[in-house]
Amino acid sequence: MVILMIVMLSRDATAVLLSCSVTQRTMLDLQQFAPEDMNKQDSSDAVFIQLGCMVRDMSLDVRLEAFEALGKIGLVSEDILLQTLSKKVLGINKDKAYKPIEGLDISVSAVAGAYIHGLEDEFSEVRMSACYSLRTLTVFSLRFACEALNLMMDMLNDDSTVIRLQALDTIHHMATSDHLKVEKIHIHRFLSVLVDSSSVIRSMTRKILKLAKLPQFELFKLCIDGLLGNLEIYPQDEADVLSALFHFGRNHGKFTVHIIEEVAPEMEPASGGKLSFDSTRVAAFLVLAISAPLSHEKDVSAIPPRIFSYAVTWLGRISYGLSDIMNQEKLLAYLSECSRSSTISLADFKINEALLTVEGDASIPLCSKVDSPVSMPFWKDSGGISDYHHQEFLSLGKSAAHAEYELGEHSELRKYVNLIFKKVKDSWSLVELGCTTEACKGIRACKEEVASFTTESPGSFGAVAFTLQYLQVIEMLAKVWGHLRATKMLNPNGVGKLELLFAKLDRRLREISNRFIGLSKGEELQILDLVLVACLLRLSKVEICCCNAAMKLLSSTVAHVEYLHKEGSIEPSNFVTEVKKSLHDADSSSSSSSCQPLLFKKLLDSFSLQQFVLYGTPRSVHAELAVPGNDSENPLPFIPGIPASIPLAITLHNVLTESRLWVRISMGEESTQFVFLDLNLIRNKKRSINVVREFTFVAPFYRTPKAVSFTVRASLGLECFRENVDRVKVFGGPKCELTYLCPEKEIFLCKSTECKSKSAFT
């Protein structure tokens, strides 16, 4: 019926506008209207073709809407997609026709060249829309993506910068969905964009290059030349070019080694013993060279170690470029490590070990996670910082400590962040379609982007942290969703994995709902929606469901949601109403088993991810924990069997006075102890600011073992009121689940006599 409607309306240009917007909405309900003998695929194909006919309409608005609608149809046959890229009717489509309704014939030839026309439309809006809708369609077919790439490469010649940028974005999208197959004919066109006068275009191009994986050395070399050309013409791009070279080199370990061999003479010091390190070209090659050991390929040890020491002389410049990957200290450590050993095996070993965590998503090796593994042990003694992340926290904490102002009304960051949220929403539709891996990739790319946002400006730290947290929640949710909704049977291995995923998801959700303050009611509600979904997901699976706890959480969350609705007089979403309704139903019929996985599955259907819009300025609740002067060389003294005191220097950010804080001290796996931190009793040494507090707290550790020395791990947790703990109560411990506000801190203790003797010894 929808089809018929479009057909009828398409006779009248103005009405088509209507029909398009109608189509978008009805697209999902299509199968319900389609005749029984027509399957989903056919009906969406038919709609696609009908819309395809409209892209040649004389009215600008109709064309715009048509392309927008085309991009929204998920399920389209490859043949039809390919036909949209060729004005000639393809052989395979010659006699193909759909008869969705009696008396209506839709020929595939009608969509011939739809995208060709769209991309060379007179109006930039239409070209833009066509570019954008291609972006979503390339996910579905590799062949289509390859063909579309041809067109996109042509679009790089468009006279409008916005469209060139959109074309690059589409290519970037192909790259993230692994549908980018670059061929030689493309590469020239593509690289010519590197010398474009617009810096945005250039940086987008480099962003794509960072993801590229080329099959031939020849192409690799062309790309390197292109980047060098870019560097030559636009010296202001240096930082980003170096970063691109680093990523690019890391993706192509073997080629990098090869090319370094070729240019090695250039990098050698000139005669007379003077280093001719004055050209940026050399810097570029150095960056390329030092990226090689980080590649996933094995035989990359051919980079001469001295090159790494050359690179050290460029440390400032290189680390400036690689600031999104590692900081200067780490780079120095890495370089010195690599240059010290005549064979690279040590570094190789460490780094590869370190990279294990990211190996899973090798096609996007850009995750900022890469950083943390490179926390080489020999730093520990230098700064007393156990973890790079932690260090970052510290430094960021300091910047935040100045004062956290509100995020400006029209702040750039807010715009970016909201764009990210929009992307997340788009990716969620992929999750619903069952393409979890693709969606996760997209989300990870977003994470990486968020990680690159600066947190310099006031108020931005909280926003960025919040966005990252949100992305993590969505990623976990997507994973769980994909796990539960896609596979029909749950194999026993899966249950274990699923439990792990759930545990992670719960932790993330706890963090996002407790570690941020200053959210508006609407924002809070959206997060609660996610909590609800998580609950429902858990409930929908009998195998892993621990029904009572989940139900409890569900009802308490619903109650809270209701409260917020009343408070802010916000209209509850469809999803929430559904959940509420079925909860009441379940209550009234409590005699029957309360576990009704089918019911919960049904409820999940009505969930659709709303786009999160950040209006307020979320402030991140976090803390720093330190034991001044304590490390493995200088342990704290203790007497076995007698409680030991541990002086903790604590800095709290944005922690409200009424919140309940616990210090968790654990020794190994077996013994854990909680110490309550009464904020009311703590008197600030400095003038009390509500935002940041600094104080020293002496925590007792009761169960000291009969040992010469031992270590404990301490961290600071915030009690989450809404989530009751059902697990075995630790005596005197928190009643609710904890959200940890800082990374664990290792504390070294040593028997006091030993201590003395040690100090005497030194």
Added chain:
Amino acid sequence: MAIDCLVLGAGQEVGKSCMVVSINGKRIMFDCGMHMGYTDSRRYPDFSLISKTGDFDNALTCVIVTHFHLDHIGALPYFTEVCGYKGPIYMTYPTKALAPLMLEDYRKNMDRRGEDEQFTSDHIAECMKKVIPVDLKQTVQVDKDLQIRAYYAGHVIGAAMFYAKVGDAAMVYTGDYNMTPDRHLGAAQIDRLQLDLLITESTYATTIRDSRYGREREFLKAVHNCVAAGGKVLIPTFALGRAQELCILLEDYWERMNLKVPIYFSAGLTIQANMYYKMLINWTSQKIKETYATHNAFDFKNVRNFDRSLINAPGPCVLFATPGMIVGGFSLEVFMQWAPSENNLVTLPGYCVAGTIGHKLMSGKPTKIDLDKDTQINVRCQIHQLSFSPHTDAKGIMDLVKFLSPKHAILVHGEKPKMATLKERIQSELGIQCYCPANNETVTIPSTHYVKADASGTFIRSCLNPNFKFSTHSSTDKSYLDSNKSKAVSRLSVSDDRATEGILVVEKGKKAKVIHQDEILHMLGEKKHEIQFAYCIPMPMARTEDLSSTSHMLCGFDKSTLISRLSMILSDELSEGNILDLGEELQVESFRVSVCSSDNCPHRLSSSLQNGSESVFFCCNWSVADEKLAWKIISIMKNSTL
């Protein structure tokens, strides 16, 4: 009434476009072009076919010129000044502005070649005075019946498609058009119109072109490679159209790639043309219109005037030089200087007239070109052939025809075999009658004439009566979101097909009127007549008790007994109809039967008189509506006995 299309030029060929269309008594001449391939009388359309006496003013209502190309306007000064047409001429503003340039340029070239002068500068000026300029989408009332309207056609600046309407008959003449935009012009744009006839060009009747980006890329690559290697690029081009497009393209590329190589325009016409383009911004593409406020795209930043002294200046450069196809003039002069170096590049348009140097360069790769007996040019430079074209391709033509869906289509301005292919496609794929007439042929197609009819009150009331039909339709739908369980839903669907019957009455001297069937008698002042069929049929009697008492029978059985017997027989055999026993007669629908007592009933067939004594006659009559039923009953009666 009919539309007559007399093809005076561009029928199954390209050149001297000229078409005279008679539409509801008005005669319009579309385009008045010249053929560039001929120098004799075939150069101009045969105007004598319009009027034997040469009285063109009365023979034609108006002349419409679509754009300023010579094959569309070249014969106009001749037609007005030499042949003496004085009626109105319509063309768009840019066409009016640029046409004199083109005509003057052509006249000068003719002069140079020493041909007979067909018209003078004064002729051109005089001719242009008669022109009435029109704007896009402006409806011009030529006289009280004829209105014309111009639509944007792309192709060249100022090109238009023309819509003409006389009474109820309407048509569109496209001229040359382009359905895809280029760097400086937009795509053709037209409203959805009710058309009897569409006359469209068909230059590329079978070609389907790729995206324009590919062509641009090739061109830019060739030019960039050449200047990067220090070579000089010569772009011989005509002053209007292509030169501006290429220049915008290069300008944009130069800007983006930060190139500093100079671009030159050879002085003269091109500069003047650029000035016109700057003023005619409204006729360019969206992009240029949008950026016009900040930067006029025809204000070329990187473009300078060329000086002869620069021909041999060192370093790379790009030069636009007139005329195109290197037919002579400045472009030839430069070509002679630059051709011997393999660093240099010459770009050629997609089409070059045979005999020009351009044509020689295109056909094969000559190393030497003989200019005349004494001069020989060494050609070592690179040649790049442009594939830009301002004409729409086959798909564009199909798209336009499909969009407008006229009742008839005529193809002109193309090559005969290709046009035939396209004609077949239009007829088979779109179901539109299509013609491709040759020159001097006339195509006649029927035109539309609408008659307004009043409707009577009764008729309107009968239209308003709904005509509902109900049907149940059951389907299982699983995706019904609101109902939380999937269940079979049966829907009652209601359809309301309102088909009303009426009678169209056209009386002399009165308006046509649609009336309801009940009113017709009153209107005509007639009585209702009904046709009745009658038949007197004998039915054999079963001999029951007394053989001799047959004569007595009629008296013996009274009529009602006979009727009731018949009724029994019929009710046994007849499945349909409701049999009513009225005592003396039987009635089934309009069929009535009674015992006939008269011996010479007029409805009795003489042949059935035999054995009269043993039969009973029944007299039947029925109206036309129940004829089938009647014959069924009669056959039952015939085959049974009482």
